[in-house]
Each structure stands twice: as C-alpha cells, then as structure tokens.
Amino acid sequence: MKILVFADQKKGKVKKSSFEVLSEAVKLSTESGAEVHAALLGSGVKEQAGVLGHYGAKTVHVVDRPELATYINTPFVTAAKAVIDAVKPRLVLFPTSEGIKDYIPALVQKLDGAGITDCCKIRWTGNGVEIERPLMAAKARSTMESSHSLILLTCRAGSFETKEPNPSLKAEIVEHSVSFPDLKQIFKEVLAANTGKISLDEADVVIAAGRGVRDAEGLKLLEELADVMGAALGSTRAVVESGLVPATLQIGQTGKVINPTLYIGCGVSGAVQHTAGMGNSKVIVAINKDSEAPIFNIADYGLVGDLFKVVPLLIEAVKELKKNA
Ligand SMILES: Cc1cc2nc3c(=O)[nH]c(=O)nc-3n(C[C@H](O)[C@H](O)[C@H](O)COP(=O)(O)OP(=O)(O)OC[C@H]3O[C@@H](n4cnc5c(N)ncnc54)[C@H](O)[C@@H]3O)c2cc1C
Structure with a gap:
C-alpha cells in the first residue's frame, strides 16, 4: 500500500504546510505499513x-512543466491524475491552498475517489481512515470514515506536527512526462x-490588527511592530471592511487559515469566525483593553491594556533585544 502526498510550492520553493502533511503521512505509514511517496507539480521545481x-518520502514524483508555472485548474488536474494513475496509492494527502481547494473536486470526480476536505485528525482504521474535520467555524468537529479504494484528503493547516528533517534521508526522484493537448x-x-x-500563510510570526487599531495611524504602529519582529501583518474582517487593509490579509473562516509559531492579536475581540483561522497558532498573545474579550479564552498570554500604549513599548523592547543579541 502507498500513501501519496502532494507537496505545495510557491515560486519553486516547497511550502512548510507540505512538510507538515508529509510528517503526518509518515506517522500513518507506521500504523498502516504503507510506503510514503510525494509529488511535486510546477515549473522549475x-x-x-x-x-x-x-521528511520521509521514499520516492518523489515530479511533473515539471511550463504550463504548471502558475495555478490554473486543468493542467494541475491532468498532472495530479497522471501521477496518481502511475503510483496507484490508497491514500492521497494534500495541504490546503487556494489552488488545491480549487482542483480537488475535479480530481476526485475524475478518479472516482472519496474526497474529504479540511481534515484535522486522521487515523488509519486497518480498512481505511477515520478523520475529524471542523464544523461551524471550528465550534464543533465531525467524524467521517472511508474505506474506499482511493481516498483523497486535504489537511487543515497547523493540525499536524512537523517532524525535524533528516538530510541523510534521500528519496528516489521520478520524473513524469505529462502533456496537456x-x-x-x-x-x-x-x-x-x-x-x-x-x-x-508562510510566516512564523503574525501580528493581527483588529478594529481596535481604529485608523491608518494605528495600523502603522502594527506595521512597525511587524517590521521589527520580522513578522507578517494580518487582520480581522472588520479591518478589511473598513478599507484599511486588502482582503488578502484577512484571517479567519472566510479568510486565510494560518498556523504560525507566534500570533499577536492587537485590538482583536476573538470572534469565532476569526479564531477559526488562527486557533492552531502555537503561541497566542492577545492585547486588548477589555479584560472580558473572548480572545483571552484561547490566549496563552494576555495583556489587558490600550494597544496604543502597549505596542510602542513592545517595539522598543524588541529593538533593545535585537541590539543586545
Ligand atoms: C459569515 C461571516 C464570516 C466572517 N468571517 C470572518 C473572518 O474570516 N475573519 C474575521 O476576522 N472575521 C470574520 N467575520 C466577522 C466576525 O464575526 C467579527 O465581526 C470580526 O472578527 C471582529 O473583528 P475585530 O475583532 O477586529 O472587531 P471587534 O469585534 O469590534 O473587536 C475589537 C476589539 O478591539 C478592542 N479594542 C478597542 N480599542 C482598543 C485599544 N485601544 N487597545 C486594545 N484593544 C482595543 C475591543 O475591546 C474589542 O475587543 C465573519 C462574520 C460572518 C457573519
């Protein structure tokens, strides 16, 4: 039996979400006795x-074609199907990305497989898999089971532990020639x-701006904090709707799902639609002037205070730390 993991990449660089899913596949392989393969689709990859x-793939299947340089549906479905037809896995795992979310339904249909999206727990039952996936903005979870002969699962970011890479482990690289007539x-x-x-989506540290930032001046303060910390800036939907930041920065149910090592929410109340996108962050810090704000229920560290007073102090403290490092 084989487990095949489709790695995701951006501009030829494999994304960390791929290593997370590959680590989970290796774990499943010890339960199921399966062989772990990986696939990489793109141009110049x-x-x-x-x-x-x-990270434990025995064989890596590569489709390297100019048609795969930027995501469009048809060539990715064709290339993914060609690899699956050749490898004949029982279980196929994908990280979640906009492109993968877009092509999975067509791929599942063409392969007549069983497709389940957004899995946050996967268990090998001996005859297939049992998975858990979030429901209602991650307020509940459902359990599903499949014993189909071909199961395709997308994995929710931040749900699985990434193992340390071992550079002495080498994979056999197999190139597949696929055409797109x-x-x-x-x-x-x-x-x-x-x-x-x-x-x-790739950042280790994320500074999230909530409605508490008020205006462009408040946002500038958070941008400065993000700059000194080498962090990415994200936001709640309230800040997107106010026109302060583009929708690409929105974290949450209808935005991006992130899993950084450190998330710092500034003036974020912690609505379920927002926490659905950042609840898997390893360490959650909340800065909010309202001690009753729901974000404090999931925060590892909470700071009750005015962000306009706290954030400048944080910026200075980080600068000082860097000076002495
Ligand atoms: C279908 C649907 C989908 C949605 N999808 C998303 C989504 O993907 N992502 C998302 O984020 N939201 C989403 N929302 C919106 C969500 O319900 C909340 O309205 C939103 O997350 C609230 O954003 P906020 O925390 O910035 O604002 P608020 O809830 O208004 O909170 C602002 C917080 O800032 C604090 N504050 C104010 N001033 C200061 C200060 N000076 N210093 C410190 N703290 C201060 C306040 O105490 C308050 O807790 C969705 C809603 C719906 C209905």
Missing part, C-alpha cells in the same frame, strides 16, 4: 524535490500588489 526525501485556458498575469512583505 525539480531541484526542490530532494527536500521531500528529508486539450488545454482550453492559458494563464496571462497575476493582478496582485507586490508588497515585498512576508507572506501571511
């Missing part, structure tokens, strides 16, 4: 394939601001 071996779309351009800032 071949050099990155080896790193997946360090019936391509009906071509990719033209990405319309997005190149901010040069750290990407929210």
Whole structure:
C-alpha cells in the first residue's frame, strides 16, 4: 500500500504546510505499513524535490512543466491524475491552498475517489481512515470514515506536527512526462500588489490588527511592530471592511487559515469566525483593553491594556533585544 502526498510550492520553493502533511503521512505509514511517496507539480521545481526525501518520502514524483508555472485548474488536474494513475496509492494527502481547494473536486470526480476536505485528525482504521474535520467555524468537529479504494484528503493547516528533517534521508526522484493537448485556458498575469512583505500563510510570526487599531495611524504602529519582529501583518474582517487593509490579509473562516509559531492579536475581540483561522497558532498573545474579550479564552498570554500604549513599548523592547543579541 502507498500513501501519496502532494507537496505545495510557491515560486519553486516547497511550502512548510507540505512538510507538515508529509510528517503526518509518515506517522500513518507506521500504523498502516504503507510506503510514503510525494509529488511535486510546477515549473522549475525539480531541484526542490530532494527536500521531500528529508521528511520521509521514499520516492518523489515530479511533473515539471511550463504550463504548471502558475495555478490554473486543468493542467494541475491532468498532472495530479497522471501521477496518481502511475503510483496507484490508497491514500492521497494534500495541504490546503487556494489552488488545491480549487482542483480537488475535479480530481476526485475524475478518479472516482472519496474526497474529504479540511481534515484535522486522521487515523488509519486497518480498512481505511477515520478523520475529524471542523464544523461551524471550528465550534464543533465531525467524524467521517472511508474505506474506499482511493481516498483523497486535504489537511487543515497547523493540525499536524512537523517532524525535524533528516538530510541523510534521500528519496528516489521520478520524473513524469505529462502533456496537456486539450488545454482550453492559458494563464496571462497575476493582478496582485507586490508588497515585498512576508507572506501571511508562510510566516512564523503574525501580528493581527483588529478594529481596535481604529485608523491608518494605528495600523502603522502594527506595521512597525511587524517590521521589527520580522513578522507578517494580518487582520480581522472588520479591518478589511473598513478599507484599511486588502482582503488578502484577512484571517479567519472566510479568510486565510494560518498556523504560525507566534500570533499577536492587537485590538482583536476573538470572534469565532476569526479564531477559526488562527486557533492552531502555537503561541497566542492577545492585547486588548477589555479584560472580558473572548480572545483571552484561547490566549496563552494576555495583556489587558490600550494597544496604543502597549505596542510602542513592545517595539522598543524588541529593538533593545535585537541590539543586545
Ligand atoms: C459569515 C461571516 C464570516 C466572517 N468571517 C470572518 C473572518 O474570516 N475573519 C474575521 O476576522 N472575521 C470574520 N467575520 C466577522 C466576525 O464575526 C467579527 O465581526 C470580526 O472578527 C471582529 O473583528 P475585530 O475583532 O477586529 O472587531 P471587534 O469585534 O469590534 O473587536 C475589537 C476589539 O478591539 C478592542 N479594542 C478597542 N480599542 C482598543 C485599544 N485601544 N487597545 C486594545 N484593544 C482595543 C475591543 O475591546 C474589542 O475587543 C465573519 C462574520 C460572518 C457573519
């Protein structure tokens, strides 16, 4: 039996969410006796394939084609199906990304597989898998089971522990030649601001701005904190709706799901729709002037105070620490 993990990459660099899912696949392989394979789809990605071996993939299947340079549905479905047809896994795991969320339904349909999204717990039953997935903005969880001959699961970011890589572990790299004769779309351009800032989904430290920042001046303060800490800036929906930040920075049920090592919420109340996107952060710090704010129920460290007083002190403290480092 084989477990196949599709790695996600950005500009040829494998994303950390892929290592998390691969670590979970290795854990499942010890329960099920399966062999772990990985797949990497993209353009100019071949050099990155080896790193997946360090996390326990025995074989890495690569489809390296210019048509896969930027995400569009058809070539990714075609390439993923070609790898699955060749490898014949029982279980296929995916990290979650916008692209993967987009192509999974078509892939599941073409393969006649069983697809379950947003899994946060996976157990091998001996005859298939039992999984847990969140419901109602992560207020509840449901359990599902599948013993289908081909099971495809997307994994919720931050749900699994990433093992330390072992550079002495080497994978066999297998290149698959896939053509796309019936391509009906071509990719033209990405319309997005190149901010040069750290990407929210990959960041180790995230500073989240809530309505408490009030205005552009308050936001600037948090941007300064993010800069000195080498952190990414994110926000609640309230801040997006006020027009202070673009929707790409929204964390939550209808925004991004993040799993940084450190999340610092500033002027964030902790509505369930927001915590659905950051509840898996390793350490949660909340700065809020209302001691009854719900975010304190999930915070590891809480600071009751006015962010306009607390954040400048934090900035100075981090600068001081860096000076003495
Ligand atoms: C269908 C649906 C989907 C949604 N999806 C999302 C989502 O994906 N992400 C998301 O974030 N929200 C989402 N929301 C909105 C969500 O319900 C909340 O309204 C939102 O998260 C609140 O944002 P907030 O914490 O910034 O604002 P508020 O709830 O208004 O909280 C502001 C906080 O700032 C504190 N504060 C004020 N001034 C200061 C100060 N000077 N110093 C310190 N603290 C201060 C206050 O005490 C308060 O706790 C969704 C809502 C719906 C209905």
